[in-house]
Amino acid sequence: MEAATVQRFQYSSWNDLRNFEGKPRGSLRYNTQRIKEDKRFRVVALTLDKRRDHRLRSVSDKNSSALLETGSLLHSPFDEEQQILKKKAEEVKPYLNGRSMYLLNSFLVNALGMMGSGKTTVGKIMARSLGYTFFDCDTLIEQAMKGTSVAEIFEHFGESVFREKETEALKKLSLMYHQVVVSTGGGAVIRPINWKYMHKGISIWLDVPLEALAHRIAAVGTGSRPLLHDDESGDTYTAALNRLSTIWDARGEAYTKASARVSLENITLKLGYRSVSDLTPAEIAIEAFEQVQSYLEKEDGMARPDGL
Numbered sequence: 001m002e003a004a005t006v007q008r009f010q011y012s013s014w015n016d017l018r019n020f021e022g023k024p025r026g027s028l029r030y031n032t033q034r035i036k037e038d039k040r041f042r043v044v045a046l047t048l049d050k051r052r053d054h055r056l057r058s059v060s061d062k063n064s065s066a067l068l069e070t071g072s073l074l075h076s077p078f079d080e081e082q083q084i085l086k087k088k089a090e091e092v093k094p095y096l097n098g099r100s101m102y103l104l105n106s107f108l109v110n111a112l113g114m115m116g117s118g119k120t121t122v123g124k125i126m127a128r129s130l131g132y133t134f135f136d137c138d139t140l141i142e143q144a145m146k147g148t149s150v151a152e153i154f155e156h157f158g159e160s161v162f163r164e165k166e167t168e169a170l171k172k173l174s175l176m177y178h179q180v181v182v183s184t185g186g187g188a189v190i191r192p193i194n195w196k197y198m199h200k201g202i203s204i205w206l207d208v209p210l211e212a213l214a215h216r217i218a219a220v221g222t223g224s225r226p227l228l229h230d231d232e233s234g235d236t237y238t239a240a241l242n243r244l245s246t247i248w249d250a251r252g253e254a255y256t257k258a259s260a261r262v263s264l265e266n267i268t269l270k271l272g273y274r275s276v277s278d279l280t281p282a283e284i285a286i287e288a289f290e291q292v293q294s295y296l297e298k299e300d301g302m303a304r305p306d307g308l
Helices: 002-008 014-019 039-050 061-069 079-096 119-130 137-144 150-156 159-176 186-190 192-198 210-220 236-255 264-271 281-303
Strands: 101-105 133-136 180-183 202-207 260-263
Touching: 079 119, 079 281, 101 119, 101 186, 119 133, 119 180, 119 281, 133 137, 137 150, 137 159, 137 180, 150 159, 159 180, 159 186, 159 192, 186 192, 186 236, 202 264, 202 281, 210 236, 260 264, 260 281, 264 281
Parallel strands: 101 180, 101 202, 133 180, 202 260
Antiparallel strands: none
């Protein structure tokens, strides 16, 4: 039983795609007036803040992943948080109508050092809460390249080959099934053809402050982040921030095509935390569901102005 559960949450191979039926549908629009602080989210924020001092933030990445893979997510020490998450998933699911979701991250959310592995853990949590299947686009690319890591693909074949494989992965993901949560790489937004495939579902931009990323990168290095290698002199933080800023200038506008924006900085302020590094993946997932529901409610209202 345990082995079967673990297998479900491992990254699926392309052969698994044939087990899913149906076609995703949907469109993308970005609402620049977002940051909706309605009564429901204020209740969530207050609830999370009350128990913040009692949270066991020393849970390791390994233990966090184990909770996900053994099916114990909704019975973790953070049970209250998980119940809120489950409720939000139940609220948004009818609006999705089977459509998939694509997590678009500003660079690498896992560079933040949050519990678990950042966007991957957030994606798994969202998928599990919805009863969806999770895929990591980078992992699928590595599988297609016979186990070659992303860093090695960049080094030996170049970025252009990686981008082609990325587009192939997104095409297969969008055409072969629905009801999935897909974690994409930070550069997926720069190719218009990728949006064609992601337009078949709901895209969610996980917006991370560049300063927070630079601090974390300075601490852990850039070994697994090909585009962040740099020859600049000076302190590591400044070099990382300069490089991130350059990449952002090239990509930033593309992120505005996303259906919903999840600002980690905004969540931090709402919950009264000192740093985005204090956020848990579940808290980010809750906000993601809030933003997606808001987008879909507006989409539904545009389609049916009479409110029926």
